[in-house]
Amino acid sequence: MRIHFIAIGGSAMHNLAIALHKKGFTVTGSDDAIFEPSGSRLASHGILPAALGWHENAITPELDAVILGMHALTDNPELLKAQELGIKIYSYPEYIYEQTKDKLRVVIGGSHGKTTITSMILHVLNYYQKDFDYLVGAQLEGFDTMVKVTDAAPVIIIEGDEYLASPIDRRPKFHLYKANIAVISGVAWDHINVFPTYEDYLKQFDLFIDTIQPQGKLIYCEADNELVRLVNQNDAPVKRTPYAMPNHEIIEGVTYLLPEKRPLKVFGDHNLMNLSAAKLVCRELEIGEEAFNVAITSFKGASRRLELLNSENNSNIYKDFAHSPSKVTATIEAVKSQFEERKLVACVELHTFSSLNKKFLLQYQNSMIRADISLVYIDEKTFQQKKVVPFSELDVQTAFQSPGLTFFSDAKKLESYLKNLDLRNTNLLLMSSGNYGGIDLVKLARELNT
Structure with missing residues (x-):
């Protein structure tokens, strides 16, 4: 070919x-x-x-x-x-389907957690040396590439993005995979440039359920009330299985799965919910709960998902991909709950088309309320590149409703501010789908006053 x-x-x-x-x-x-x-x-x-x-x-x-x-x-x-x-012209999701239409297709959808759920499944399958293909949105430890397509593997695990397939195919990518087993982790409005209303966005998940193959299976988060309503109203002929928070406890900054008290390398309610979804998928792939729990204890997380950059003097510095309102809220809650005795400095870079839309900006209200110090950064060049009217500091402070929030549009000023903070007994969380104006976050983490 x-x-x-x-x-x-x-x-x-x-x-x-x-x-x-x-x-x-x-x-x-x-x-x-x-x-x-x-x-x-x-x-x-x-x-x-x-x-x-x-x-x-x-x-x-x-x-x-x-x-x-x-x-x-x-x-x-x-x-x-x-x-x-x-x-013949294909979008890449179309071609993935073309190459895997005779395989069992597992598609992980949702506004948040897709990459982590997919990564957890891949980790467990790899742990037990199963033969599988995959498509995931982050580089994972132990995997050379983010896509694998072979003739022999009987199953493929696909991270199913809801963004458009190609310039000439305006369907969301996850509609094209025709899942046999599907996951929806939750629904929170995103991609405002394509789906201008929440109803437009929600409709894509309803249509996703319709693309599940007859007698297929849908695994969904029962903690998301809007998603539960959507699932219950859809009449597609698929088996529905909800998932919830697993039993766990946190001791001195480490999360343990109960009742076996197995220590995890990841933490936060959102990651525990992701774990529950991954466990149900693995059960469908004939990996039982006990085997799953054994394997998942060595899972370190996907790249840029609560990735630990430095740790000393009771201070952890994390890099995270969170950028949408629901992800920012969940990630801040995760770090704050895991280390209740420490202060939290949370910084988010607004970088996507949605987050740079003044109407959508209001969705961030109270998303950083749990942080002790809240920082928002927008690279001033991003406004120019995406041809949008710049926000003022007042615009950002009014939208977020976080007391004392500080706004930066200059990377050097942000870097200088962070270097002058005393981070002893304080965690720093750097969230972005961008690159903070080119700041070397790994180098910065080593240089900070912890």
Whole structure:
């Protein structure tokens, strides 16, 4: 098979390209910008484009298919040439389905927790040396790539994003996988640029349930009242299984699963709920509760999910991917509850289209209320790049309703502020889906006054 990727540099796209290359396909690709680690990883497999840009002559009748990334535009010259030649064009979720339609497909959906639930399942399956394919949105310890697609594996575990499939396919990605076993972790409005109302967004999960294959299974969080209502109103012919918080206790900053009192390396109510979802999926894959509990104790978490950067003098510094209101609330609650005797400095970078929308900003109300010191950062360049009107400090303070909240739009001023804090007996939580204006967070964590 000869496959060409338009916008090969994307996170999922370059991983799928590598997976197909490993499968023996002839893979080519193009992009107008390729960042790290995508560039190095493509180069290590010999499939990094020789030059940046779009090259119409890369599209020839010999191609079996083109896979189109979301980064490309509808007038992309390579896309137009492929359409002119009648070459089959897939979005990457479409192509994942095409490659796995004879497998058992497990799809993890939800507004939060998708990556962690998927990662937990992969960890447990890997622990017991099961044969499986996967697609996950973070780099995991023990896994070379974020995508694996083979002929032999009987099952694939897919993190099912609700964002759009491609510039010419406006369906959410998770609608295209046609799950046999599906998870919905919860629903909280996001992607306002695509789903302008909460009702629009909620509808996508209703449609997701409809895509579950007949006699399939839906595992869902019973603590989310809106989700429970949605599940109960949907009449798809699927078996429904709710999940809840597992029995546990916290002793000196460590969470233990009960009754065996097994210590976990992750913590927080949201992660415990994620664990319950992963356990039910693994049960469907013939891994029992006791076996699951044994394996999950060594799970360290997905990249940038409460990732510990430094720890000394009763002070932990964490990096986390949290950016939407529900994720910010859950992550702050997790750290505060795990270390009740410590103060908490919480900083969130607003980076996504949704979080930079003044209407959506109001969704952050009280999301940082549990922090002792609340900081919000927006890279001033982000406003320019996304062509939105900048927020004032008053806009942010009014929306968050967190007493004493401090707003930064300059990375150097934020870095200086953090370096002057006394963090003894205090945890610092740095949340973002961006990069804090290029601050080296690992270096910063080592330099802070802890």
